[in-house]
Amino acid sequence: MSQGVGQTLWSDRIESLVDAIGPPLKFARVFAECASTQDHARSLGLGAVVVAQRQTAGRGQRGNLWADTGNEGLAFSVVLPATQQPQRSAAIARAIVEVLSPLAPGRLTVKYPNDVLLDHRKLAGVLIEQADECAVIGIGINVSQTTWPDGLAETAISLRQSGASPVDRLSVLELVLPAVIAAWGSSCGG
Numbered sequence: 533m534s535q536g537v538g539q540t541l542w543s544d545r546i547e548s549l550v551d552a553i554g555p556p557l558k559f560a561r562v563f564a565e566c567a568s569t570q571d572h573a574r575s576l577g578l579g580a581v582v583v584a585q586r587q588t589a590g591r592g593q594r595g596n597l598w599a600d601t602g603n604e605g606l607a608f609s610v611v612l613p614a615t616q617q618p619q620r621s622a623a624i625a626r627a628i629v630e631v632l633s634p635l636a637p638g639r640l641t642v643k644y645p646n647d648v649l650l651d652h653r654k655l656a657g658v659l660i661e662q663a664d665e666c667a668v669i670g671i672g673i674n675v676s677q678t679t680w681p682d683g684l685a686e687t688a689i690s691l692r693q694s695g696a697s698p699v700d701r702l703s704v705l706e707l708v709l710p711a712v713i714a715a716w717g718s719s720c721g722g
Contacts, residue, residue, distance in 0.1 A: 542562045542585065543562045545706070546562055546581065546702075549706055549709060553709065553710055556578070556613065556713070557713065559581070560582070563583070564584075566582075566584045567588050569583065569607050569609035569670060570609045570659065573611050573670075574661070574668045577666065580609075581709070582609045583607070587607040587672075604674075604675060604677045604690070604701075605674050605675055605690075605701070606671075606673040606701045606704050606705055606708075607670075607671075607672050608670070608705060609668055609670040611667070611669075612666070615716075619645070620660060620716065621645050621659075622644055624712055624715050624716065625647065625658050626642055626715070627708075627714065627715035628648050628708055629641065629642055631708055635696035636694045636695075636696055646659070651694065653686075653687055653688055654674070654689070655690070655691070656671065657671070659671075671708065671712065673704055674689060674690035675701045676691070676699065677690040
């Protein structure tokens, strides 16, 4: 896949972020478009971070689809050591709330076990799929959307719609990824 200027910028910033975080992260892959960051991350193994500028077949809990609204949301997956603690998705959702709270003070909550709500509407979701001693943690965050597909306008919200400014997907990733790693590590004794 050839890289355009935007994808190169993403790759450079995300690789720098992974380097700054260090272990357990090892490397990052950025796709202009992919079906599922979960599937790519799983195939790359432990320590991988996969980010898509656009995800065409994202999924959520219980087989639900994660609606992609073009290049306005953030979709990424990270592969970490598996855990026997089923409450991990809630811990990650709480970490996302904590790190994004300065953008919308007092307005973010966790809808147990894996959703982040902003003003009682879905801002983000967490999906954890475990196999072969690895946990593939997928996160979708609504960042810049201002319009929604049918059926989502009343239930979804983006950071931009909330009045958070300035927001861009890479800046949100730079806030959220370290918080996810810290939440997972503290929950798994690492």
